[in-house]
Amino acid sequence: MSTRLAKGGRLLNRGKPLDFTFNGKNLRGVEGDTLASALLANDQMLVGRSFKYHRPRGIVASGAEEPNALVGLGEEARFEPNQRVTTTELFDGLTCASQNHWPSLEFDVGAINSRLARFLPAGFYYKTFIHPRPFWKHVYEPIIRQSAGLGKAPRDRDRDRYEHFYAFFDVVVIGGGVAGLQAAKAAGAAGAKVLLMEQTPHWGGRAPVDGGLIEGAPPENFIDRTLAELEAMENVTLRTRMMGAGVYDHGYLLGYERVGDHQPDAHGPRHRLWRIRAGQIVTATGAIERPLSFAGNDVPGVMLASAIRDYAVNYGVSVGDRTVVVTNNDDAYRTAITLKQLGLEVPAIIDARPGGGGALAAEAVALGIRVENGRGVAWVKGRKRVEGVEICAQAGEGAALEEIKCDAVAMSGGWSPVVHLWSHCGGKLYWDEAAAMFRPDPDKAPTGADGEGFVRAAGAADGQFDLAAVLDNADAAGKAAAQATGHKPQDTAAPKAEAKAENPIEPVWMMPQGASIKLRMKAWLDFQNDVKVSDVQLAAREGFESVEHAKRYTTLGMATDQGKLSNINGLAILSDALGQPIPQTGTTTFRPPYTPISLASIAGEARDAAFQPIRKTPMHDWHAAHGAYWEPVGAWRRPYCFQRPGETIEDAVQREVKATRDSLGLLDASTLGKIIVKGPDAGRFLDMLYTNMMSTLKPGRCRYGLMCNENGFLMDDGVVARLDDDTFLCHTTTGGADTIHAHMEEWLQTEWWDWKVYTANVTEQYAQIGVVGPKSRKVLEKLSDDDLSAEGLSFMGWKDIELAGLKARAFRISFSGELSYEISVPAGQGRALWDKLLEAGAEFGVTPYGTEALHIMRAEKGFIMIGDETDGTVIPQDLGLHWAISKKKDDYLGKRAQARSHMTDPTRWKLVGLETLDGSTLPDGAYATAEGANANGQRNVQGRVTSTYHSPTLGRGIAMGLVLNGPDRMGDVLEFPRVDGHVIRAKIVEPIFYDKDGEKQNV
Amino acid sequence: MLILTCPCCGVTAEETEFHPGGEAHLTRYGPGSSDDEFHGYLFEKVNPKGVHFERWRHANGCGKWFHAARCTVTLEVFGTYSAQTTEPPQHIKDKISAKRPGWSWREFA
Secondary structure (H helix, E strand, C coil), X not given: CCEECCCCXXXXXXXXXXXXXXXXXXXXXXXXXEHHHHHHHCCCCEEEECCCCCCEEECCCCCCCCCCCEEEECCHHHCEEEEEHHHCECCCCEEEEECCCCECCCXXXXXXXXXXXXXXCCCHHHHHCCCCCCHHHHHXXXXXXXXXXXXXXXXXXXXXXXEEEEEEXXXXXXXXXXXXXXXXXXXXXXXXXXXXXXXXXXXXXXXXXXXXXXXXXXXXXXXXXHHHHHHHXXXXXXXXXXXXXXXXXXXXXXXXXXXXXXXXXXXXXXXXXXXXXXXXXXXXXXXXXXXXXXXXXXXXXXXXXXXXXXXXXXXXXXXXXXXXXXXXXXXXXXXXXXXXXXXXXXXXXXXXXXXCCCHHHHHHHHXXXXXXXXXXXXXXXXXXXXXXXXXXXXXXXXXXXXXXXXXXEEEECCXXXXXXXXXXXXXXXXXXXXCCEEEECHHHCCECCCCCECEEECHHHHCCCCHHHHHHHHHHHHHHHHHHCCCCCCXXXXXXXXXXXXXXXXXXXXXXXXXXXXXXXXXXXXXXXXXXXXXXXXXXXCCCCCHHHHHHHXXXXXXXXXXXXXXXXXXXXXXXXXXXXXXXHXXXXXXXXXXXXXXXXXXXXXXXXXXXXXXXXXXXXXXXXXXXXXXXXXXXXXXXXXXCCCCCHHHHHHHHHHHHHHCCEEEECCCCEEEXXXXXXXXXXXHHHECCCCCCCCXXXXXXXXXXXXXXXXXXXXXXXXXXXXXXXXXXXXXXXXXXXXXXXXHHHHCCCCCCCEEEECHHHEEEEEXXXXXXXXXXXXXXXXXXXXXXXXXXXXXXXXXXXXXEEEECCCCCCCCEEEEEEEHHHHHHHHHHHHHHHHHHCCEEECHHHHHHHHHHCCCCCCCXXXXXXXXXXXXXXXXXXCCCCCCCCCCCHHHCCCCCCCCCEEEEEEEECCCCCCCCCCEEEEEEECCCCCEEEEEEEEEEEEECXXXXXXXXXXXXXXXXXXXXXXXEECCCCCEEEEEEECCCCCCCCCCCCCC | CCEEECCCCCCEEEHHHCEEEEECCCCCCCCCCCHHHHHHHHHCCCCCCXXXXXXXXXXXXXXXXXXXXXXXXXXXXXXXXXXXXXXCCHHHHHHHHHHCCXXXXXXXX
């Protein structure tokens, strides 16, 4: 069993016990524990079930690479799935639960899959669920979804706070082990502005566990001394609990700081995402130990040799009483020696190398540990816990020579440098045959804006494993980084270090080397996704020779750990199956983040009101106080309608339309885009932008215009007013103001830069109020002495007037078909004018109306709406707007495109009105069916609804739509099936339903 | 996330401050052009591995369009210059030639 030792645990404060629960069980750890060490101290070896076969799984690692031990952490508003117990610091009151099992962790029905493993090989889902096709959606998908996924998504709103932090440094060192400390010191001493970050709460990395001497003393002395020196440097910033998450273009770097995870009730944000610009980045990210691929290497109790050592030295936890060590390198001997010195049993060290180990092996033998060279593990006995191992000749096929009783297995397949951050932005790797690892290629570093490399690897991350070499290498990296950012490194030497000489590693990708299929089917590569040696070999046989294909086919390395343990082993197995060297197979691409980061940290403060600033018109507060039902339009909020007490939204809309048509409505049109175009060439410029002729417009007059993009498609519309010879005011749609202004600037700056034109987006400078309805002139005349008669201000004219004591501009334009004015005043006076109009309009029953009433009234008149009648594929000709397309102009944006064959195709769908035979309202977007079916077996269609409303004026449904040969088919009846199968029949009519001759607006 | 310098206002800023605008130095074809010419202008943009000329707008800054000469492989930026020109300035071409001898892009080399 695993237990807490009586003594030891360099990171523990044994005087401070902490209570926590796992699957509802009350357990106790101490301050300094990780959740993993606390679980192990309580003999909770079984912590989860694997993804596919639901096999019992225990903790494998002691750090970020942990594939198995994922839990749902916290409860309700603080619940988070898939949290690694190895990187979760224990705090008092922590609650967690294991995942991916039913009904319980100890007894799991899904484990039946493990018995069926023979029938669930790589690509099983692809092969099995392909036929019959109709089963995809309703049979296979629900089953797969039910059984897929590890943790459950949180149901409650996250109650914590998250933030972003922007920072700039000359040199950022990632990783606070001895290499990172030395690199930061070298860069800091040169005067560079340095950030040193460490993902765990502790400085020094593995060195205190692995031993060796620095300047003749244990590594702790060096760590403490260097840390004190760094803290004394004003130009150095130190952060623990902060991970280098990703390296991006030009030195952009994400740092993920877990501020509050270990102290959930403390003040401040939970996570802080550092958005850093670094001149140079030093990756001192260390290395990750590889598992060995032998049968039963996933049984709880089989762990990485370094992890067993970590738990013993750092947390005073013994994983087992009798630990067999199996290795292909010298480092694992350290685990055996450590355990033996703590008084624990190490029945044997199984070394796959015929020649065995070096000085460390001699030390182990001297301690009385049995060492078996040239041997391997054939089989691990036990299901929920290791009971023993059968050993065999590594060179053979797995015939058992002997069974050794044990309750833990420490495995080491060698070390892989953590090259993730080096690779994120294009840094290349090379395969070091002798050391059996991928190393950063210093000649192919990620390059910055100047074309020079901006990332340097240091220490174990650079493939250095000898303590002295690590420090030399890190010192040089720190100095070079400082120099590259314009600082002068000091002429100092790296500290002297010594460690025991090691015999070289011998790559072991499969154990034993000739393992039978029975063994290979139980030899795990990817623990989380249940990918075995046999699966990768099958993928290779089935032709998935590219590493990227094999990865996706088998799901190797696609779990939440992204293959930190499995990638190199899987790659080696694939290369072997393909009979080619490892570098020829290549690696998959490492992508950020290094380990998963919280989505909330990415969002940062951008939530609730701060998610996006809301644009408000000057009348916003009045609307809010008078029942506005808000509709988001771009970043604006506009009233959809004004609801009165007891009124439904539909009632309110119908009332607003009727009141406006009968007497007087008011519309807050302030959101309408307003762009001033000014200069001697303004007319010429607008002739290019609009399909109409704008240069002939007289000052004092308005013209409705259409704007197309260079592809010919209609992009915006609005009324243009000529203010004087040199100046035009272009109205755009509410959502289009910024886009259209940018569109104008683009053409002015990049194509016609010699034209004398200036543009300004003045949308927010003015409030604009639509005064609409038969009584609109009357109410204005009450407030103004200016001549607003039919002659004094004719339709499509504008003039400056004084209204209610305010200087205003009145446009006589109509989007409703009624007699109508739009009054524009400086934004600061908008509310005052609004109030005056309400007061003066009271005797006419003045009714403020919202966007839906606006839409209904324009549809009754057959006016198009950008975004309803247009969708980026519609040209003005489709909409019967030929009258707004100048034939006299040689050119305008979109003219050439509209002459392309597809644009002049007579079968393009054209705009018509649609009148339902039963008076009901067509569903928006409904399609008109035609005879027959297309090549995919889908019913042919001949048109679709673009706008549809219930018209209160006419008392029935009206619609507009685009229909094949529509304008030539007046009176034809089309069929529009609803989603429920009911068919609505509608007659093709002219798209003007109300006041066809325009008598109402022209009075 | 690239860092670019706006040649108009001189600010060196993050990519998020800019808006990309596709290939630079396009010749506009309007009415009277052949289908091939117009099709080429509208749709046939180059996407080279290596030296490339792009349009950018300092959208969250001075609002001006400019051109950038950069390498799509190494992300090296050879320089930025005014959009109000029909070909890259000589000093930019010289800089590219020094770093990428024998380069060519469309009609420029």
